[in-house]
Amino acid sequence: xxxxxxxxxxxxxxxxxxxxxxxxxxxxxxxxxxxxxxxxxxxxxxxxxxxxxxxxxxxxxxxxxxxxxxxxxxxxxxxxxxxxxxxxxxxxxxxxxxxxxxxxxxxxxxxxxxxxxxxxxxxxxxxxxxxxxxxxxxxxxxxxxxxxxxxxxxxxxxxxxxxxxxxxxxxxxxxxxxxxxxxxxxxxxxxxxxxxxxxxxxxxxxxxxxxxxxxxxxxxxxxxxxxxxxxxxxxxxxxxxxxxxxxxxxxxxxxxxxxxxxxxxxxxxxxxxxxxxxxxxxxxxxxxxxxxxxxxxxxxxxxxxxxxxxxxxxxxxxxxxxxxxxxxxxxxxxxxxxxxxxxxxxxxxxxxxxxxxxxxxxxxxxxxxxxxxxxxxxxxxxxxxxxxxxxxxxxxxxxxxxxxxxxxxxxxxxxxxxxxxxxxxxxxx
Numbered sequence: 001x002x003x004x005x006x007x008x009x010x011x012x013x014x015x016x017x018x019x020x021x022x023x024x025x026x027x028x029x030x031x032x033x034x035x036x037x038x039x040x041x042x043x044x045x046x047x048x049x050x051x052x053x054x055x056x057x058x059x060x061x062x063x064x065x066x067x068x069x070x071x072x073x074x075x076x077x078x079x080x081x082x083x084x085x086x087x088x089x090x091x092x093x094x095x096x097x098x099x100x101x102x103x104x105x106x107x108x109x110x111x112x113x114x115x116x117x118x119x120x121x122x123x124x125x126x127x128x129x130x131x132x133x134x135x136x137x138x139x140x141x142x143x144x145x146x147x148x149x150x151x152x153x154x155x156x157x158x159x160x161x162x163x164x165x166x167x168x169x170x171x172x173x174x175x176x177x178x179x180x181x182x183x184x185x186x187x188x189x190x191x192x193x194x195x196x197x198x199x200x201x202x203x204x205x206x207x208x209x210x211x212x213x214x215x216x217x218x219x220x221x222x223x224x225x226x227x228x229x230x231x232x233x234x235x236x237x238x239x240x241x242x243x244x245x246x247x248x249x250x251x252x253x254x255x256x257x258x259x260x261x262x263x264x265x266x267x268x269x270x271x272x273x274x275x276x277x278x279x280x281x282x283x284x285x286x287x288x289x290x291x292x293x294x295x296x297x298x299x300x301x302x303x304x305x306x307x308x309x310x311x312x313x314x315x316x317x318x319x320x321x322x323x324x325x326x327x328x329x330x331x332x333x334x335x336x337x338x339x340x341x342x343x344x345x346x347x348x349x350x351x352x353x354x355x356x357x358x359x360x361x362x363x364x365x366x367x368x369x370x371x372x373x374x375x376x377x378x379x380x381x382x383x384x385x386x387x388x389x390x391x392x393x394x395x396x397x398x399x400x401x402x403x404x405x406x407x408x409x410x411x412x413x414x415x416x417x418x419x420x421x422x423x424x425x426x427x428x429x
Contacts, residue, residue, distance in 0.1 A: 020243070021187030023122075023144060029108045030142055030180060031073050032126045033058055033084070033098070035066035046125035046142075046180030047071065047098065048189065050110070051235045054103040057225055058179030059194055060089045060096045071100050074140040088232055092161045093224045094194055096179075097234060108181060110222050111188035112384055112406055113242040114349050114377060115149045115167065122146050123171035123193055123217075125180030147171030152221065152348060154379060157195065164379055165221035165348055167191040173217045182219045186243035191219035227382040227408050240375070240386045240406045323429070324380050326411060330423040332366055338423065350377035352388070353418060368392040368419030374401070376416070380427050383411040392419030 029049045033056070036042045045062030049055070056071065063069060069084045082100045089096035115121070123145045147170030154163040169182060173193050182191040195218040229236050326347045328340040340362050342351055354360040356371035364373075370390035378384050386406040387394040394401040395417040401407050414425040 020185050026187050029106050030124045031071040033071050035063050036068035037065050045178045048181040049105045049107040051107050054100050056098050058096050060091050060094045062179045063096050072140050079140040094157050109188045109237045109239050111190050112240050115190045118148050120185045121169050122183045123173050125177035127174035128176035145172040164224050167219045167221050170215050184243040191221050193219045230408050325428045328423040328425050364421055366421050373418050383414050384408045
């Protein structure tokens with residue numbers, strides 16, 4: 001009995017990859033989207049709440065061509081259906097925002113920093129394959145999978161689309177996950193799940209797309225969504241600090257205390273259970289029939305399958321490597337020329353500009369510039385900037401930049417003032 005209890009205790013405490021957030025809280029912000037087209041054909045996808053105005057982010061291909069749109073959420077009575085409308089959609093980046101008045105669900109924070117390789121991530125959504133063995137109520141029960149960031153690169157969902165940041169990860173997703181959030185260890189959205197690998201094969205003389213299970217999955221980095229939200233003056237809750245080790249440690253310590261309480265109760269229950277007299281809890285089928293003679297005349301139980309419509313097929317992507325460079329040029333107050341050249345891979349990760357060479361990626365020789373003055377990141381299309389609490393201030397296209405919320409605008413032709421230094425940005429391809 002002692003060793004069994006000890007094993008139970010170890011099992012509860014041994015929780016690898018513990019996250020610094022409550023998945024039940026996050027689950028409240030993730031919804032199932034149902035899009036009905038002409039002729040009664042329907043498809044499903046996933047979305048997540050981005051503000052307190054009942055607005056939901058998802059993929060463009062989830063809502064494309066929908067004549068009737070609604071979301072399904074879990075509530076005390078099982079499930080609830082809320083009508084929705086498309087607010088805006090961007091086909092090139094495969095993003096959309098829909099509105100579901102009366103939804104009343106909490107929103108998720110959007111992390112604009114580029115996630116590092118091998119950091120833990122979680123995908124939450126409603127993969128259609130999970131419905132095959134589910135009853136009708138289970139269609140509003142999300143599926144949670146865990147993985148790591150494998151790489152972040154520049155690519156697009158089509159050959160002619162402008163490239164942007166794409167996150168490759170190992171958290172399992174399938175059809176129906178489209179538009180769902182990819183979360184970091186702090187429960188912040190780092191990307192929008194969009195695609196899985198696929199190949200084209202010949203089937204009965206026609207070309208057919210077949211999904212491939214490879215452990216490789218793709219998501220649009222959240223910076224693409226943030227840029228569109230800012231252009232359209234759509235409210236959201238950004239964070240540019242990323243998921244710090246302190247946040248993870250704090251969250252994990254809460255998990256440990258919860259596990260401690262649970263393990264204590266489990267240990268007590270096991271002791272009480274093992275101390276009771278043994279009873280017969282297993283019997284043969286013949287014995288059960290003898291006790292229930294009417295059961296032999298019952299109709300065999302039929303397998304019940306979900307009647308939900310098909311899930312949206314995730315898109316295949318055409319990744320390509322960018323050789324572009326982001327260049328900042330200007331001059332000091334004394335007229336000395338300044339030139340900063342940032343490879344696009346470095347800009348995607350983010351760079352810090354300041355006065356101290358040891359603390360920054362690029363140093364500007366001017367006393368109006370703080371030691372660590374500003375952080376910039378982005379891609380060929382969009383540039384984000386965050387002041388790091390400088391004394392001389394930062395301006396982006398003439399607008400003051402705060403230390404709590406980043407500003408985003410077009411990369412090419414942007415103007416940045418760091419202290420008294422004015423720089424103009426351009427993309428060299």
